[in-house]
Amino acid sequence: MFLSARSLAASALALGLVATPVLAQDAGTIQRAGQLRDQAMASNIALDYVTQLTTRFGPRPAGSHSEQQAAVWAAGYMRAQGFQNVRIEDFPLIGWERGEESASIVGDHPQRLVVAALGHSPGTDGVIEAEIVHFASLEALNAAPAGSLAGKIAYVDAGQMVRMQDGAGYGPLSRIRGAGPAAAAGKGARAFIMRSAGSDEHRMPHTGTTRYVDGVVPLPGFALAAPDADTVSRLIAMGETVRIRLSSTAHTYETHSQNVIGDIIGRTRPNEIIVLGSHMDSWDLGTGAIDDAAGGAITLGAAKVIADSGRRPARTIRVVLYGAEEVDQPNNIGNGGGAYLRGIGDAVDTHIIAGESDFGADRVYALGLPAGAQGSEFANAASQVLYPIGVLASQDPEMYGGADIGPLARAGVPVFRLAQDGTRYFDLHHTADDTLDKIDPAQMSQNVAAWAGLLWLIADSDVDFRAMRPAGDGAH
Structure with a gap:
């Protein structure tokens, strides 16, 4: 149920949400933010965007043809929705293709295993067959004697991921x-296997990037x-020696990724930017609906609701669809967030x-x-x-934002978070099950509503989050 602006303020006071009076001149801004919130709940722009993106282009691995084509389409979509200064900014990237992969237990208990190569891992150059050595943690693997895994496969099973909101x-x-x-x-192993980083018990692996060290994986x-x-861990607990056969044709290649950028130009202070x-990009196993076509849909949808409201906000709202968030890169090349920061320079x-x-x-x-905004008039x-x-x-x-806006945060830009319920997120994350049908349209609309209401409060105000920072917080 939604409340009128008057009853909304009264309810907030009764609940102790307002510690100080709201200035009279802000009442209209708050009322309009509530109206935009309610309009966003009825908007279908976010669902349209995520449906078209995942259906037309499917998975969008960083630097792939599908990611590049999706960027061109998204730029056209933003222009059609009335965004201004729409542009695509390319940056170089080392791409990765999975190829074909397989795994099986061999010997006395032969059986097929379901695996996914980790992103940017090299292929096996044929078949690797070796005994596995079990570790219950990364720390245990790090503590193994040098050379103790020569000719073997390291296997880390740290147990099921703890499900948390x-x-x-x-x-x-x-x-x-x-x-x-x-x-x-570093211990001499021929290959590495880990229990998937997921909260589900489905027989589908969770992929994700691994890290470069001195320019190589x-x-x-x-x-x-x-x-x-x-199964593997039970066999080991039973005292069995487990040998595994692995194969992968994964490989890297030189390519480019890109950021897609569009603005809702501010009415009176267009040079003040809200990002x-x-x-x-997404992983290749599913279609990247929840990770992260949904995020683009939510932010684009919120900005569109504001743009269609008949009154532009004072400040510019900028939607950035970043490229290459999912992958590590050699020699600190960085992802789309880093490329965006380099591109804007002193701006x-x-x-x-x-x-x-x-x-x-x-x-x-x-x-x-x-930092510093807690309990402020704006927070109220x-x-x-x-x-x-x-x-x-x-x-x-x-303090930190996320992988895409993290470079901005480290450069001194204040960041906010609208925290989402992640209880089931890691059931689907980086798996073949990350598809459009997993999106609940009503919950997505609530996201768009939260973003639209908050954005109006920020964009049509003169609040200075940098000035609110406590002294000595390290920001620059």
Whole structure:
């Protein structure tokens, strides 16, 4: 249920959401933000965008022809929706193709295994067959004696990912994926296998990038589907020696990726930029609907609702569909976020705030504002607008953004987060199950509504989040 502007303010006061009076001249801005929020709940632009993108182009690996063609299409889509200054900015990239892959247990207990090569892993140059050595953590692998894995395959099973609303269970497993192959190579291993970084028990692996070390990924790495990881670990617990046969034709190639950028030009302060980020690329197993076509749909949809409202905000709203978020690169080439920062140069000082949508399409439940904004008049106004759709204010400042806007944050741009419910996100993330049917249209509309309401409050105000920072927070 939605409340009128008057009852909305009264409810916020009753709930203790407003610590200080809202200035009279801000009442109209708050009321309009609530109207835009409600209009966004009825908008279908986000669902249209994500449907067209995933249906027309399917998976969009970084630097692939499908990612490049999707960028051209997205630029045309933004122009048709009334965005201005729409442009595509290319940057060089090392791309990666999966090719064909297989894995099986050989010997006394032969059976097929379901694996996915880790992104940017080299191929096996034929077939690798070797005994596996089990480790319960990356730390245990790092502690193995030098040379102890010569001729063998390192296998890390750190257990099932902990399912959490904020996705905090992912970090401990993603670091294994990133650092595991190099750690295994340092001990003499021929290949690396890990239990997939996912919260599901489906027999489909979760891929994802591994890391370059001194310009190379040192050996082939694979993610093993959770039920198959259980099988392998049970065999080891039974005292069996497990030999595995691996093959992969994965390879890298030189290419380019790109950022797609479009603006809703500000009415009176067009040089003050608000960046809305998401990424265009996806992994190759699914169609990248939740990761991250949904994010582009949400941010583009919110900006479109504002553009169609009949009144442009004071500041410019910029939607950036970043390229190559998913992959590591040799020699710190970086991804689309880094390319965008390099491209704007000193104009980074005109960027007043940035936010990123890259956690699927399930509902927004919390708002994190930049350091110093907690308890401010702006935070109180945001609570009035967002509380009716179930979004609560967090008292923890948002400092880092995400992979795409992280470079802006490190360059001193304040960042915010509209935190999404990630309870089921890592069931689907980086798997063949990341497809359009997993998006709940009603929850996606709630995302667009939260973004539209918050954006209006920021874009039609003169709030200075940089000035709110506490002294000595390290920002520059």
